[in-house]
Amino acid sequence: MRSRLAWLALLIAASVAIGRAGARAPALPATGDASATGDAAAPAGAAGNGHGAPVAAGGADADPGALAAGVATAPTADPAATAEERNREAVERANAGDLDRTIDLLRDARRLAPDTDLYRTNLQAALIDAAFADLRGERFRGAIARFTEALALADRGEIHRGLGYAYYRTNEPESARAELERAVAAGAADAQTYLTLGRIHLDRHDQARALAMLRAAAGAGADSPGLAATIARLERDAAAEADYRALGSSHFILKIEGRGGDAAARTVLNALEDAYRRVGARFAYYPLERIEVVLYPDETFRALTGSPHWSGGIYDGRIKMPIGGLARGSERLARTVRHEYAHAAIVTLSKGKAPVWINEGLAQVAEETDDAGRSNRLRMAVAADGILPLADLASGFTRFDRDQASLAYAQAYFAAKYLLDRKGAYNVRRLLEAMATASTDDDAFRLALGMSYADFERRLRAALAAGAR
Ligand SMILES: [Zn+2]
Numbered sequence: 286m287r288s289r290l291a292w293l294a295l296l297i298a299a300s301v302a303i304g305r306a307g308a309r310a311p312a313l314p315a316t317g318d319a320s321a322t323g324d325a326a327a328p329a330g331a332a333g334n335g336h337g338a339p340v341a342a343g344g345a346d347a348d349p350g351a352l353a354a355g356v357a358t359a360p361t362a363d364p365a366a367t368a369e370e371r372n373r374e375a376v377e378r379a380n381a382g383d384l385d386r387t388i389d390l391l392r393d394a395r396r397l398a399p400d401t402d403l404y405r406t407n408l409q410a411a412l413i414d415a416a417f418a419d420l421r422g423e424r425f426r427g428a429i430a431r432f433t434e435a436l437a438l439a440d441r442g443e444i445h446r447g448l449g450y451a452y453y454r455t456n457e458p459e460s461a462r463a464e465l466e467r468a469v470a471a472g473a474a475d476a477q478t479y480l481t482l483g484r485i486h487l488d489r490h491d492q493a494r495a496l497a498m499l500r501a502a503a504g505a506g507a508d509s510p511g512l513a514a515t516i517a518r519l520e521r522d523a524a525a526e527a528d529y530r531a532l533g534s535s536h537f538i539l540k541i542e543g544r545g546g547d548a549a550a551r552t553v554l555n556a557l558e559d560a561y562r563r564v565g566a567r568f569a570y571y572p573l574e575r576i577e578v579v580l581y582p583d584e585t586f587r588a589l590t591g592s593p594h595w596s597g598g599i600y601d602g603r604i605k606m607p608i609g610g611l612a613r614g615s616e617r618l619a620r621t622v623r624h625e626y627a628h629a630a631i632v633t634l635s636k637g638k639a640p641v642w643i644n645e646g647l648a649q650v651a652e653e654t655d656d657a658g659r660s661n662r663l664r665m666a667v668a669a670d671g672i673l674p675l676a677d678l679a680s681g682f683t684r685f686d687r688d689q690a691s692l693a694y695a696q697a698y699f700a701a702k703y704l705l706d707r708k709g710a711y712n713v714r715r716l717l718e719a720m721a722t723a724s725t726d727d728d729a730f731r732l733a734l735g736m737s738y739a740d741f742e743r744r745l746r747a748a749l750a751a752g753a754r
Contacts, residue, residue, distance in 0.1 A: 368397035372404055375411070384415040388431075409438040416447055423724075425454045442471030446478055456636065456721050458485050476507035487602050488633065490577045492519055518601070525589060526579065533575065536561045540579045541608075549611050553580060556619050557604075560626040564651050568714045570630050576604065583609040597621035600628035620652045627651035634714060636721035642678035645694060646701025647713070659695040666692050667749055675700070675742050679726070699752075703745055708734055 375390035391408035398404060412435035419428035432448040435441075449464030465473075465482045483498035496519040503512060529540040532547070534554040541550050557578060565571045581589065586607035590599050597617070598606040604625045611618055627648040631639055649659075666672050673689075673696055682693045705713055716733040723729035727738040734741070 364397040365401075368394040368401065368404060371397065372407060375407065379411060384411055384418065387411045388415060405438050409435045409441070412438075413441070413444060413447070416444075416451075420447060420451060423454075425451045429455065442468050442473055445471060446473045446475070450477065450481055453481050453485065454722065456718070458488060461485055474501075474505060476502050476505040479505055480507045480509055480512070487515070488636070489574055490603060492522060492577070492603070495519060496523065521589060522579075525581075525585060529579070534558055536572070536575055538575050538577045540577065542580075542582060542585075546580070546608070549608060550580065552611060552615070552618070553578065553606070553622070556615070556622040557626065559619065560623045560651075563653070564623060564627050564630055567651065567710050568630060568634070568717075569711060570634065570714060572630070572633065576626075576629055578604040578606065580606055580608050583607040598625040600625045600632065602632075604629060620654055623651045623653065624648045631717060634717040634721065638720045639717055640675070640679035640726060641681055642675060642693075642697040642700055643704075643717075645682065646697035646699075647705075649694065649698040650701050650705060656698075658691075659698050662691050662695040663699060663749065666696070672696065672746060672749060675738075675745075696749075699749060700745055703748055704741075707744075 371390045371394035375387045375394065378384075378390060379387040388408065388411050391404055391411055394401070394404040395408055412431045416428045416431035416435065419425070419431060428451040429448065432444050432451065436444045436448070445464045446468035449461045449468055452458075452461035452464060462482065462485050465478055465485070468478055469482070479498050479502035483495050483502055486492075486495035486498055496516065499512060499516050499519070502509070503516060526540055529542050532539045532541065532550050532554065535558060537554060537557045539550050539554055539557075561571070586592065586605060587594065590596070590601070590605055592599055596607075597610045597613070598604060598621050604622075606621065606625070610621060625648075627650075628644060631644050631647055635643075649656075671692070673693065678693055678697060678700075682690050685693055704716075708716075712734060716729060719729035719733040720726065723732060725738075730736055730738045730741055
């Protein structure tokens with residue numbers, strides 16, 4: 286299942302100011318009102334910069350009734366007057382809801398009269414409004430361009446807020462974090478900003494900051510699915526690990542309880558670094574941020590994760606393993622570590638949006654084990670016409686009974702292997718990255734592999750049937 290952040294309405298009160306707000310902007314006479322202003326149209330202060338000249342000239346020579354039109358079409362060489370016309374028209378276009386045209390006109394006004402503050406603030410307001418409209422329409426690249434242009438005009442907190450969210454949605458978490466933290470520093474305290482920051486910290490495995498931000502989001506009224514459960518999990522983990530020690534290697538931080546256990550920790554860290562190289566080579570993926578791994582006493586592991594006794598580990602943003610798993614031998618440990626580290630890579634690349642069959646399938650491939658049981662299970666299913674549709678394998682396998690679960694894992698394994706064999710690791714990585722931002726799996730398949738999801742499944746089924754003969 287695909288979780289989507291609900292975009293809370295962030296439309297700010299930026300609206301294009303009417304031209305009159307400018308200190309020296311003369312009120313152009315509306316048609317029919319000309320006689321009242323006549324050649325006095327230029328207000329005090331305008332004459333000094335020549336601003337009022339064409340108006341005055343028009344008023345003096347033409348019949349007063351034609352004044353408004355004369356001003357509007359005057360082949361004037363006065364940039365200030367032209368800029369003002371652009372601004373006036375922009376206000377009309379803004380009121381009509383045509384922000385693209387509004388922005389063009391205001392850019393023009395600004396080019397003609399770069400020192401007029403009104404045009405700068407109007408342009409910025411229009412850009413901000415248009416950028417937030419882009420966010421609501423999920424046009425994130427367009428939003429980034431507009432926010433960036435708006436930011437160059439003057440620094441405003443809500444620009445950082447919108448920009449940060451747009452970067453988050455285009456999968457640029459470091460830029461997103463920088464912008465959102467600037468927004469918070471500038472006073473942003475809305476649920477969406479906190480929630481997005483919390484998710485970014487979760488993705489980069491910073492549990493303490495994630496917990497602080499998610500608590501702030503809940504306090505600001507965030508009502509996101511799973512938020513309360515995530516906060517509870519982070520709080521449980523923090524409490525359970527209060528007296529854990531941390532040991533580091535190049536790419537991992539391993540947390541382990543209290544005294545002793547150094548030998549076990551070193552064994553696990555070595556296995557993890559080996560997994561980093563092997564899984565990295567498979568997906569050309571070598572993250573710089575260190576991944577956190579926690580080694581729990583067996584009973585704590587089961588209580589915290591709710592995993593069955595045979596489970597060798599889980600990945601939920603961190604790799605969690607029961608210390609008893611080490612007793613099962615180094616080959617078993619290496620296999621578990623490769624499997625869980627592959628989950629870390631897949632979840633990170635796809636931002637958790639990869640369907641479960643891809644996630645469990647690729648993790649099994651990463652184990653580098655030949656498992657005759659998987660082939661047998663699959664052959665039986667093909668013979669009995671019992672192959673499950675991929676749609677049934679998109680979400681968690683825990684709802685399956687034991688037999689269905691073994692088939693689900695076997696199918697996931699062969700589907701992932703087929704994908705890798707046919708498309709290559711590089712394209713599988715691109716697929717995972719496309720899943721992070723695409724709105725459907727089908728979109729991601731088309732974007733990264735040039736084939737529809739249905740097409741892939743049809744070919745996969747044909748290959749499974751052929752392989753089973
Ligand atoms: Zn798994």
